[in-house]
Amino acid sequence: MGINRHDRVPLYCQLKSIILEKIENEELRPNDPIPSEKELIRQYALSRTTVRQAISELVREGHIYRRRGKGTFVSRPKMQHGLRKLTSFSEDMRSRGLLPGARVLEFGRVRPLHKIATCLELAEDDEVYRILRLRLADGEPVGLQESYVHVGGDRVITQADVEGEGSLYELLESRFHILLGEADESVEATLADAREADLLEVKKGAPLLLRERVTYAPGGRPVEFVKTLYRADRYKYLVHITRAE
Secondary structure, X not given: OOOOOOOOOOHHHHHHHHHHHHHHOOOOOOOOEOOOHHHHHHHHOOOHHHHHHHHHHHHHOOOEEEEOOOEEEEOOOOEEEEOOOOOOHXXXXXXXOOOEEEEEEEEEEEOOOHHHHHHOOOOOOOOEEEEEEEEEEOOEEEEEEEEEEOOOOOOOOOHHHHHHHOOHHHHHHHXXXXXXXXXXXXXXXXXXXXXHHHHHOOOOOOEEEEEEEEEEOXXXXXXXXXXXXXXXXXXXXXXXXXXXX
């Protein structure tokens, strides 16, 4: 595939397609360097402006990434998440052959805000566990997860429990025999603030996917409200739909 100067497709779009085809055909694999600007200019007889526009769009779309002073490299494929099956983050990562991980940033018992208390069907004086974790995949930060969990009664969760088990769902099941069977979930776009950007290793204002979920035990009792911010360059959602008859 080469540049066709008689085509109505802009030259930078043609260059984007050439690079994407090399990535899809695995001529360029994850973390491989792509040719430098000078090489692309020489190889395809394009202007520096055209090459830079193509590269900038590929970076913005998450296909490639820059390392200051080192060059531009192919990104790892985005992780797909289907919306038909309820899984924990750890289960999701393991199913992809990735090693799940977490760093607990904040932990404690709190009285939740009205929105969260309503979702969890709590009384005014009820407390929940609030757990803020940086979620990792093969050591790379991909999500910032804030969980509010109501286990009820005199049941106690410690930070050591969460750090030791890794998966909150597995902890609830093994310790308290709380099985989580279904959930209501929403997904929307947002932008990283300064702290989120620092933790997720992206630029301030970078696009993120905001996912909010209320998870229920069998019988319909809400157990967890969780808000997760995912790096948009590392995560995407897959939805299978059918036409109603």
